[in-house]
Amino acid sequence: MLSTSELGARGEHIAAAYLTDAGLRVLDRNWRCREGELDIVAREGRALVFCEVKTRRGTGYGYPVEAVTRVKQRRLRVLAQRWLDAHDEHAPDLRFDVVGVLVRPSRPALVTHLRAAFS
Template identity: 80%
Template sequence: MSTTLDLGSLGERIAVAFLTDAGLRVLDRNWRCREGELDIVAREGDALVFCEVKARRGVGYGLPVQAVTIAKQRRLRVLAQRWLAAHDEHAPDLRFDVVGVLVRACGPAVVTHLRAAFQ
């Protein structure tokens, strides 16, 4: 793994596999607009789920899920509004999840899925 972009891409692939194995249906990946990017948009039952993925190689700076700051949460809410305005997708429930992927040198990655991580 040579770059941060490679790590992020690997983390997102692992997160998508984890979420689909858990029964979520991925609707969109890496959706971009002027304000930024949504990593994963998925549906789980009646919920539309906006997932932020954070991948790290170690915990020296904390767990991957701890990297979603208040400012990032604000930006994700705006991005979710933009996504909803651009798509004909409706759901009675909206949810923001965070998926942390700890990529280890040896062994499988450790995935942490925080459902409804923030409002």
Template identity: 70%
Template sequence: MPTPENSRPDHRAALGAFGERVAVRALADAGLLVLDRNWRCRDGELDLVARDGDALVFCEVKTRTGTGFGHAVEAVTPAKRRRLRLLARSWLAAHDHHAPDLRFDVVGVHVPRSGPVRVTHLRNAF
């Protein structure tokens, strides 16, 4: 029988997958076209890559159930930003997409125990 300790990664993965689905819907509702989801290479993973008019958007999704450790969008640290820039270069090298503008967005998804899910979309987050 699973214990809370070893069921937690499954819960976190399910929460993250849910948050990404919510983020995709929010981005689409805002007029962005999602080009790629969960793209992986040896250096890590990009959550979402989208097009917003002339901009190619690399989007990090952070999902939280509470704010005890701060808002979800605050979890994108300087080290994470560096990694996302590296991953964006790798994605561009692997794909034939060109855009005059590149942008890094963060989507925070707050899933409270009760009440509606709240989405915060920070354009040009860094």
């Protein structure tokens, strides 16, 4: 059985592959600053996309995408601004997506991608 950190890393790997297959270009993964961490930063056309990835083994505590609370959304907005301050990337549109990964035994992971999940 995967540890929690291994499960999270696996989910982020699955999410990055999913986003790449969907046409997004991943710019950064696991970017950290004092306030926290951004899981994935990507570009899709004219938009910079900040993706929060949530991975679960089951739905006993709800679906993975439901774990992004208003508090987490506020933190992600701050982290996005920190990332923008630290990088020479510009885009007319900023978007916050949530990618939920449900890891299922003996079956492919179930990926849910909520585009523009919050603003």
